[in-house]
Amino acid sequence: MEISLDKQSANQALIKIKLNEADYQPKVDAKLKDYAKKANIKGFRPGKAPVSMVKNIYGTSVLVEEINSILGESLNNYIKEQTFKILGEPLPVEKENDSIDWKTQKEFDFEYKIGFVEGISVALDKKFKGTKYAIKVDDKLVEETIENLKAQSGKSTNPEVSEAGDHIYGDLTAKESGFTKTLSLDLTKITKKLAGKFTGISKDAVVEFESKDVKKAQWEEAFGMTEEEVESAQGELTFTVKNINRTEAAELNQEFFDKVFGPGVVSTEEEFVAKVKETLQGNYDKESKVFTEEELKKAITESAKIDLPDAFLKEWLIRANEGKVTEEDVEKEYPIYAKQLIWSLISNHLATENKIQAEHEDVIAKTKEMIREQFASSGLGSQMEESMDMFVDNYLKGEEGQNYMNMLTSVQNDKVLAYVQENIDLKEKEITIDEFKELLEK
Incomplete structure (x- = not known):
């Protein structure tokens, strides 16, 4: 067997595999002998048919099966030996007028397209500057919110x-x-x-x-x-x-307080105003956190200068989702996919280099937090807590375990972003809600 790499560009290549008869025939012969011991062929007692007859019946299918098995194993092992990070899956090269004669051919040549990146480097130190945004909830915003609440309940x-x-x-x-x-x-x-x-x-x-x-x-x-x-x-x-x-507009009375925050949570106008401000601050803290992280991801992604094999990835997306997406669909969605892929490569690189790992306990804690947020306005807090383990278990087992893997990735991403913020020069900047909206529109 001969395997070679033919680089077509900085991030795309062909893997060429040449198989000789000695690479596959012993396995084919062994499998045919095994078939002969079990074959139930008309005119012969079970397992007594000649190997030559079994070969005539099953020889081609066994040959194809063995060659595919050898190709898959050889390809995977060869890729593992490389220093680059392969993206997507290898794509078999379909050549014109290159049909295989499985009856007489002894040597077989196969080619696979691959796309990859190598040499990912992310320099995170105090020279790398970032901004942590903090939205200030002022009295004007609180007053506007209360007026809106009064109108909604009026x-x-x-x-x-x-x-x-x-x-x-x-x-x-x-x-x-x-x-x-x-x-x-x-x-x-x-x-x-x-x-x-x-x-x-x-x-x-x-x-x-x-x-x-x-x-x-x-x-x-x-x-x-x-x-x-x-x-x-x-x-x-x-x-x-x-x-x-x-x-x-509704009046600022106990009925209104209970309608907004639940029975007995606040009992005076001062407590109501304070609760509105606290709730607004909590919501905007989450929004500013997400915005800060997205801006950091954008800055790190740009600094890493990762060059993706765009042509390969587009072809792979079309072939991997054959019949489900069109070329136009891929062209339209590719920029978003590419950004997510680049950040995923960076995040995994930082996690590996710095031994950042998502633990099972982290997944459970994050899932509980998500469920609490979903039930926050339902008024079923105590009942929900009593059944929390069941909710968590059902969710993480959902989508055939994919929910668990998604949450695991999310936890790792959180830890990587926390690591980033600890190791760069991150300055906090307080902004108003209007300034925040202007940033979102850029």
Whole structure:
């Protein structure tokens, strides 16, 4: 047997395997003799058929089976001996006009495409700078949140005369195109100038305005219209009022406190405000943690300069998912897949180099945390804790054990990111929620 590596580029190669008769024939002969001992062929007693006859019947299939077995084992062993990290799976090269004559051919040549990376290097020290974002929950955000909660829990009414902040239900009509649509207009989502035309009016009133009075984003946010509908609603417009909807804000009383946080959790306005702020801070701490980690992953990925065998991986994804994805699907999703793959390579490299390992106890703890978050607003806290072990066990056994493996990977990723933050120059930066939203939009 001859195995060789023919590098096509820095990250793609061909593995060439040449088999001679001596590589496979002894195994084929041994298997045929074993078949002969067990074969039940018409005209012969069981196990008494001549080996030559068994060979005529089963010889080709046994030959194919043995060669495939030798190829698989040889290929895997050869890859294990290499210093590079193979990606995906080897792809058999399908040559034109290269059919195999299994009856007479003695020597066989096979080729496999492979994609790989080698020499992964990640320098993490105090020269590597990163930012840990911390979102500050200020009084303004707390007040806005409380007002939203009061509105969500308030009572709906249909007053005779409209006021600022109401929702106006009616028919929008474009004079020129004849386009019409029945909708609910949120007066808080349009300009104050335009909203003024809709305040102090009653049912059956007709409001006239022009499409240029509406800003681009407001068509969707306030009118709930699609781009196609907006194109038809140009020029002079009329809005015929059918109804006025208003939500009267809930009062800050015990009923409201219990509705938001559960019975008896808070009992005074001061406690309620503090609980809102605490909840907001907890939620934004999670969001800022995720954002910080994603930014660190992006920076580390760029610094590692890993060159993926893109052409090979795209071909492998198509062939591995034959009939399930198209070439267009792969092209569209590949950038996301590539980023995830690069980070996975880096994460595994850092874990190996620094002996970072996810333990079973870590998996259990993280799964419990996930389940508690899912049940957080259900009010079933104590009952859930009593059955926690059962919930954890059922989840981790789900998807034929894949849930466990996914959680194991997640735990390792958490530990790797914690290691990264401990070993680089990480500066904390406090930002407002508005600044955070601006960062997300970049």
